[in-house]
Amino acid sequence: MASGAVAIFGLGAMGAGMAGALLRAGLTTHGYDINADAVARFQAAGGATGSVEEVAETLDAVVVVVVNAAQTEAVLFGDNGIAAKLSAGTVVVACATVAPDVARDLAARCADLGLLYLDAPVSGGTIRAADGTLSILASGSRAAFAKAQPALDAMASQLFDLGDEVGAGSSMKAVNQMLVGIQIAAMGEALTFGMTQGVAPDKFLEIISQCAGTSWALESRAPHVIAGDYTPLSAVDIWLKDLGIVLDIAKGAKFGAPLTAAALQQYLAASGSGLGKEDDAAVAKVYARNAGLTLPGGE
Amino acid sequence: MASGAVAIFGLGAMGAGMAGALLRAGLTTHGYDINADAVARFQAAGGATGSVEEVAETLDAVVVVVVNAAQTEAVLFGDNGIAAKLSAGTVVVACATVAPDVARDLAARCADLGLLYLDAPVSGGTIRAADGTLSILASGSRAAFAKAQPALDAMASQLFDLGDEVGAGSSMKAVNQMLVGIQIAAMGEALTFGMTQGVAPDKFLEIISQCAGTSWALESRAPHVIAGDYTPLSAVDIWLKDLGIVLDIAKGAKFGAPLTAAALQQYLAASGSGLGKEDDAAVAKVYARNAGLTLPGGE
CATH class of the missing domain: 3.40.50.720 (NAD(P)-binding Rossmann-like Domain)
Structure with a gap:
C-alpha cells in the first residue's frame, strides 16, 4: 500500500x-x-x-x-x-x-x-x-x-x-572528504603562513583564488576566517569523524595517507582546544595560536 | 642610451x-x-x-x-x-x-x-x-x-x-607554492586511495572535479596520471626546491607547516626513487608503489 x-x-x-x-x-x-x-x-x-x-x-x-x-x-x-x-x-x-x-x-x-x-x-x-x-x-x-x-x-x-x-557511493564520498579535509586545513596553513610574511588574509583570498593554489575549499572557507565568523556551516568535529572514517578505510587497505593524517591532527588540535563546534575554518586558529598571530576578529 | x-x-x-x-x-x-x-x-x-x-x-x-x-x-x-x-x-x-x-x-x-x-x-x-x-x-x-x-x-x-x-611578490608566490605543492600531493593521495576502493582514476577526475574536493592542482595534474604521461611540464624536483624555500621561510618565522612538510616527504620519496625529472604528477607513483597498485600506463 x-x-x-x-x-x-x-x-x-x-x-x-x-x-x-x-x-x-x-x-x-x-x-x-x-x-x-x-x-x-x-x-x-x-x-x-x-x-x-x-x-x-x-x-x-x-x-x-x-x-x-x-x-x-x-x-x-x-x-x-x-x-x-x-x-x-x-x-x-x-x-x-x-x-x-x-x-x-x-x-x-x-x-x-x-x-x-x-x-x-x-x-x-x-x-x-x-x-x-x-x-x-x-x-x-x-x-x-x-x-x-x-x-x-x-x-x-x-x-x-x-x-x-552499493559501496561505490561511499567510496567516492570518502575520496572527496579526504580532499576537502586536507584542503581546508591547507587553507588554514597557507593563510596564516602568509600572515607571517605580511600577506593580509583578504589579499590572500583575492590573489590566490586566481592562482594555481586555489581550491573549492579555499574559496569556501577563507571568507569565514576573513570575516572572523565561525558560525558552523560544517563543524570542526565533522572532520574528526570523516577523516577518521577515511583513515580507517585506508588502514584496511594498508594504504598510507600522510597528508590526511597530518590534516586530522590539526582538526584534533582544534577540537581539543575547544573549537569542535565552530566552523571548520577555525582550524586556522590552531595555526595562528601556534605562530603568535591574531586573526581577523581578534582570535 | x-x-x-x-x-x-x-x-x-x-x-x-x-x-x-x-x-x-x-x-x-x-x-x-x-x-x-x-x-x-x-x-x-x-x-x-x-x-x-x-x-x-x-x-x-x-x-x-x-x-x-x-x-x-x-x-x-x-x-x-x-x-x-x-x-x-x-x-x-x-x-x-x-x-x-x-x-x-x-x-x-x-x-x-x-x-x-x-x-x-x-x-x-x-x-x-x-x-x-x-x-x-x-x-x-x-x-x-x-x-x-x-x-x-x-x-x-x-x-x-x-x-x-619588494618581497611582497615573493611572499605571495611562497603562499601559492605551498598550496599547489600540497594539493598536487593530495591529488596523488586521493586518486590512489580511490583505487584501493574500486574508484577508477578517470572516474575520480570526472566526479571529484565537480565536487567540493576539487582544486586547480587536481584538475591540472590528475589527467597526467590517467594518461600515464609524465612528460615534465613541472618536474618533481621543482617541489624539493620550492617547498624547501617555503619551509625555510616558515622556519624563519617559527611557523609550523605540517601539511607542507608531509607533502615535501612525498616529493622526496619520488625524487629519491628516480622520478625527480618526471612531471610532478608522478608523486602518485609513490603512493601506488606503497599500496601495491598499478597506475594507468602500467606503473
Missing part, C-alpha cells in the same frame, strides 16, 4: 533542510528525530504526522540522514528499528558518510527483508540541503534508483550515478 | 618560452644561458645578438628566469655579473621563486647601483610561458613597474600588483 510517502530520519542541520526540500516538492514527508522539538518544528512547517508504526507500510522511501554508521544501523536495525516494519520494495536512501563495507553490509541486511538500498552520501552543506540543491554520490540497483527518484529529485541538483554496486 | 631592448637570462623551459613571447611582442630581445645551444636556438628564432658587455648599456629591462636565489645572485652579482654593467635606471625583473628576504637584499644591492628592481615571481608553467600568458606576482616601486611594463605586457596575461615593497 505504498503511497509515494517519504520518511526522513534525522532532522539535524542537514536533515531538516532536506526534509523541507521534500515537502516543497509536494511529497508526503514524515520526519523523525530523537529530538522531539525538531519533530514538532517540522510538523508545524507542514510535515506529515503519525508514528513510525502507523506510517511504515505506506512509505516508498526512507531517507536516513544521521551522523555516522552506528546511528544509521540503529535507525534501521536497532531496538524498534524501521527496517522490519517496512513494506517489501521500499527503498532505504542512506546518506551518512560511512565506510563502503558498512554500506554493503547494511544493503545485504535490507535485501534479506526485501528492501532496496541506495548508497547515497551527500555533499554540499546545510545551505544547499535547505535549497534542495545537494550533490548526491549514489550507487545501487536500478530498482533502488527508480524508487528513490522523486526524493532524489527533491533533494539534489546533482545526482552522480556511480553504478549498481 | 636605453633603447627599449630587453635581455633575458635563463633560456630553460620557462625562460625560452618567455623570450619567445618578448620577441613576438616586437621587443629587441637578447637571450643568455650557460647552455650555448639554447642561445643559438633563440638567436636562430629571431633573438638579438651581441655579448652581454656589448648590449648591457642599451637595456631597459633584464629579466632573470633562473632556478633559484643562488643563480639569480650569480647572474646579477657573480663573476662577470650583469648588474655592474647596466645603465642607471634599468629595471631588473627577478622571476625565480626566492625567499622574500633574498628579494629585499638583491633589490637593495641593485639600488646601490642605481638600478630598479621588480620582485616578479611567475606562475603558470611552460605552456603559458610560451604563450605569453603567465601570471606574475609583482611588487616594487612605481618606477620599476613602469620601466618593466612592455616586458610584463609581453610575458603575462595576469599581472598582480602587490604594492611598492
Whole structure:
C-alpha cells in the first residue's frame, strides 16, 4: 500500500533542510528525530504526522540522514528499528558518510527483508540541503534508483550515478572528504603562513583564488576566517569523524595517507582546544595560536 | 642610451618560452644561458645578438628566469655579473621563486647601483610561458613597474600588483607554492586511495572535479596520471626546491607547516626513487608503489 510517502530520519542541520526540500516538492514527508522539538518544528512547517508504526507500510522511501554508521544501523536495525516494519520494495536512501563495507553490509541486511538500498552520501552543506540543491554520490540497483527518484529529485541538483554496486557511493564520498579535509586545513596553513610574511588574509583570498593554489575549499572557507565568523556551516568535529572514517578505510587497505593524517591532527588540535563546534575554518586558529598571530576578529 | 631592448637570462623551459613571447611582442630581445645551444636556438628564432658587455648599456629591462636565489645572485652579482654593467635606471625583473628576504637584499644591492628592481615571481608553467600568458606576482616601486611594463605586457596575461615593497611578490608566490605543492600531493593521495576502493582514476577526475574536493592542482595534474604521461611540464624536483624555500621561510618565522612538510616527504620519496625529472604528477607513483597498485600506463 505504498503511497509515494517519504520518511526522513534525522532532522539535524542537514536533515531538516532536506526534509523541507521534500515537502516543497509536494511529497508526503514524515520526519523523525530523537529530538522531539525538531519533530514538532517540522510538523508545524507542514510535515506529515503519525508514528513510525502507523506510517511504515505506506512509505516508498526512507531517507536516513544521521551522523555516522552506528546511528544509521540503529535507525534501521536497532531496538524498534524501521527496517522490519517496512513494506517489501521500499527503498532505504542512506546518506551518512560511512565506510563502503558498512554500506554493503547494511544493503545485504535490507535485501534479506526485501528492501532496496541506495548508497547515497551527500555533499554540499546545510545551505544547499535547505535549497534542495545537494550533490548526491549514489550507487545501487536500478530498482533502488527508480524508487528513490522523486526524493532524489527533491533533494539534489546533482545526482552522480556511480553504478549498481552499493559501496561505490561511499567510496567516492570518502575520496572527496579526504580532499576537502586536507584542503581546508591547507587553507588554514597557507593563510596564516602568509600572515607571517605580511600577506593580509583578504589579499590572500583575492590573489590566490586566481592562482594555481586555489581550491573549492579555499574559496569556501577563507571568507569565514576573513570575516572572523565561525558560525558552523560544517563543524570542526565533522572532520574528526570523516577523516577518521577515511583513515580507517585506508588502514584496511594498508594504504598510507600522510597528508590526511597530518590534516586530522590539526582538526584534533582544534577540537581539543575547544573549537569542535565552530566552523571548520577555525582550524586556522590552531595555526595562528601556534605562530603568535591574531586573526581577523581578534582570535 | 636605453633603447627599449630587453635581455633575458635563463633560456630553460620557462625562460625560452618567455623570450619567445618578448620577441613576438616586437621587443629587441637578447637571450643568455650557460647552455650555448639554447642561445643559438633563440638567436636562430629571431633573438638579438651581441655579448652581454656589448648590449648591457642599451637595456631597459633584464629579466632573470633562473632556478633559484643562488643563480639569480650569480647572474646579477657573480663573476662577470650583469648588474655592474647596466645603465642607471634599468629595471631588473627577478622571476625565480626566492625567499622574500633574498628579494629585499638583491633589490637593495641593485639600488646601490642605481638600478630598479621588480620582485616578479611567475606562475603558470611552460605552456603559458610560451604563450605569453603567465601570471606574475609583482611588487616594487612605481618606477620599476613602469620601466618593466612592455616586458610584463609581453610575458603575462595576469599581472598582480602587490604594492611598492619588494618581497611582497615573493611572499605571495611562497603562499601559492605551498598550496599547489600540497594539493598536487593530495591529488596523488586521493586518486590512489580511490583505487584501493574500486574508484577508477578517470572516474575520480570526472566526479571529484565537480565536487567540493576539487582544486586547480587536481584538475591540472590528475589527467597526467590517467594518461600515464609524465612528460615534465613541472618536474618533481621543482617541489624539493620550492617547498624547501617555503619551509625555510616558515622556519624563519617559527611557523609550523605540517601539511607542507608531509607533502615535501612525498616529493622526496619520488625524487629519491628516480622520478625527480618526471612531471610532478608522478608523486602518485609513490603512493601506488606503497599500496601495491598499478597506475594507468602500467606503473
